[in-house]
Amino acid sequence: MVVPSSNSMRTKKINAAGIPTVDFSMERSKLSESVIKACEQYGFFKVVNHGVPKDVISRLENEGIEFFSKSTSEKRQAGPATPFGYGCRNIGSNGDLGDLEYLLLHTNPLSISDRSKTISKNPTNFSCAVNDYIEAVRKVACEVVDLVAEGLWVPDKYAVSKLIRDVQSDSVLRINHYPPMKSSSKRDPSMGFGEHSDPQILTILRSNEVGGLQICTHDGLWIPVAPDPNEFFVMVGDALQVMTNGRLRSVRHRVMSNRVKKGRMSMMYFAAPPPNSWITALPKMVSAEKPSEYRPFTWAHYKQAAYSLRLGHSRLDLFRAQ
């Protein structure tokens, strides 16, 4: 199949094969090897046997379904997303648009409990569902970065996961709802969420059974990702690219709208360090032959840059050394 690329008039081939799967029940040394291989090849993989209880996922999913089925005026009470809260069509604040509505939440428990009041008639249930989900996916994210550290022989195995576990961590939870396109619509499939990479360390994504997500390979091919509601997908973010001195690269991805009857709902946990943390290559990843590719910056600095640019900007280029 050949589809027009989102950012140019050229066309790129789509190839549905090849997305790696990592089985968390595998023997440890093999596990870290396969995580590194998947991260190097695609910056993206599926995790099976992740150990997150089904009800933790379904409770958050049901809260999302309930919220997005409300009237527009009710949903707007939880907005606008500047950046947190309910957003519709607007992504960021520099003119990016998508065919979606969403809830963006900071993972700090106090902020969740405060936001819940405008989101749900039962704020306690909502915040419990959100907090339990965050706790579970944070564990998955920390496990993945520990496996990355092991696979790269980084002496301080917890160097990255301790940033994600920090109480000041700037991690974010996003629930996206992409309404289905009307089957009578003569429009081409539209852009649900435009091409970009995630600025954080790592993203843990889960969606319902409706597809639309595509990832871009290092050779510029777009691959559709078959949805799997029981499993999680992991994406390498910009900050992990810097920490591994470019050995792992963040994955560019996008979401196309569907002509199916049901809407796509996805939930993403974006694992981030505290705002004042320095984002810099791990010492093990730097040598005389391989000097640091990026100059050091704090997470707050990088986030500020990301929010001042358009969604699809290759923002890491601004931080290259020299």
Ligand code: GA4
């Ligand atoms: C992409 C990853 C996360 O969804 C997000 C997004 C954020 C937003 O929607 O507010 C950004 C985008 C994301 C990167 C560039 C800036 C900021 C929109 C945008 C145009 C929550 C994030 O952290 O960065």
